Amino acid sequence: xxxxPVTESILEIIQEKAAQAGASRxxxxxxxxxxxxxxxxxxxxxxxxxxSEGTPAEGATLSFQRIPACFRCRSCGVEFEPPxxxxxxxxxGSLGGELIAGREFYVESIExx
Amino acid sequence: xQEGRYKIPVVEKILSTNDQLAEENARRFDRLxxxxxxIMAAPGGGKTCLILRTIEALRGKRRIGAIEGDVASxxxxxxxxAAGVPVVQINTGGQCHLDANLIRGALDCLxxxxxxxxxxxxxxxxxxxxxxxxxxxxxxxxTSVPEGDDKPYKYPAIFQAMDAVVINKLDLLPYLDFDxxxxxxLVRALNPDxxxxxxxxxxxxxxxxxxxxxxxxxx
Numbered sequence: 001x002x003x004x005p006v007t008e009s010i011l012e013i014i015q016e017k018a019a020q021a022g023a024s025r026x027x028x029x030x031x032x033x034x035x036x037x038x039x040x041x042x043x044x045x046x047x048x049x050x051x052s053e054g055t056p057a058e059g060a061t062l063s064f065q066r067i068p069a070c071f072r073c074r075s076c077g078v079e080f081e082p083p084x085x086x087x088x089x090x091x092x093g094s095l096g097g098e099l100i101a102g103r104e105f106y107v108e109s110i111e112x113x
Numbered sequence: 114x115q116e117g118r119y120k121i122p123v124v125e126k127i128l129s130t131n132d133q134l135a136e137e138n139a140r141r142f143d144r145l146x147x148x149x150x151x152i153m154a155a156p157g158g159g160k161t162c163l164i165l166r167t168i169e170a171l172r173g174k175r176r177i178g179a180i181e182g183d184v185a186s187x188x189x190x191x192x193x194x195a196a197g198v199p200v201v202q203i204n205t206g207g208q209c210h211l212d213a214n215l216i217r218g219a220l221d222c223l224x225x226x227x228x229x230x231x232x233x234x235x236x237x238x239x240x241x242x243x244x245x246x247x248x249x250x251x252x253x254x255x256t257s258v259p260e261g262d263d264k265p266y267k268y269p270a271i272f273q274a275m276d277a278v279v280i281n282k283l284d285l286l287p288y289l290d291f292d293x294x295x296x297x298x299l300v301r302a303l304n305p306d307x308x309x310x311x312x313x314x315x316x317x318x319x320x321x322x323x324x325x326x327x328x329x330x331x332x
Binding site: 002005006009010012013014017018021023027031036037038069074082084085087095096097099103105106107108109110111112113 | 117118119120121122123124125126127128129130131208209210212240241243244245266269270273298299301302303305
């Protein structure tokens with residue numbers, strides 16, 4: 001639901017990096033989004049198409065690398081992807097775990113020319 | 114300068130600008146000795162009622178200030194002002210969460226030198242407020258009993274990121290199928306260090322323990 005300020009922020013970051021590198025056009029933006037980041041790819045794409053108009057990033061491809069959520073069991077240490085319901089560890093049965101992946105939310109790289 | 118098409122590594126958090134502003138707010142709080150608490154919940158979870166109860170419980174013990182975040186209206190801040198504490202209403206005009214920049218502006222309108230504990234009521238929403246740091250010391254989520262005990266499955270990020278979870282409207286427990294121990298177990302499965310409070314703003318049950326926790330949070 002907060003994809004508008006997020007997309008504004010993405011544009012700000014990539015334009016700054018492209019300018020630093022002396023690039024005139026941004027052709028691709030590689031984003032990493034965790035499954036628990038609360039962000040919707042399509043929604044970012046929608047805002048991006050509007051906001052990037054007239055910028056060096058206009059027409060750039062947005063690429064989303066989705067990282068699934070991952071628990072590390074606090075009892076036995078096994079790592080597992082939590083299913084929608086029932087967060088029992090598949091190895092020892094204890095509930096839940098330390099979240100070691102799934103909240104990612106960053107610009108990994110951009111491709112420019 | 115490179116020629117043709119090439120790749121630039123970035124690896125920058127998308128909300129780093131907000132994070133920086135949040136750090137500035139945090140430094141301001143620390144300098145002035147203000148403990149800031151970010152209170153999040155779904156609409157109708159009892160955020161304003163909890164703040165009103167807290168004002169009552171800590172009267173004479175802590176000087177409280179409040180920031181009220183809503184999409185529209187002054188309704189909440191009027192209720193808080195009537196309780197005799199300085200309050201600023203932020204109307205986000207549609208934005209689904211507060212951010213560090215909005216808080217920075219609001220702080221200029223509060224007599225922070227006369228505030229020990231700043232209670233920030235976020236916009237009613239279980240998703241977006243989690244991602245935007247405000248500079249707060251403590252993050253608190255309220256789940257009210259009518260919302261159901263399965264909320265951690267549906268909104269895991271918020272429960273994973275909190276310092277405390279308040280289970281509100283406990284007076285309704287006899288009328289609903291909310292499994293209190295299952296809910297507690299699920300929240301702890303995500304976040305074993307979280308402080309849990311069983312509470313009813315209606316009856317006042319649990320307010321004392323909650324107020325004691327807030328006093329322990331002093332900066």
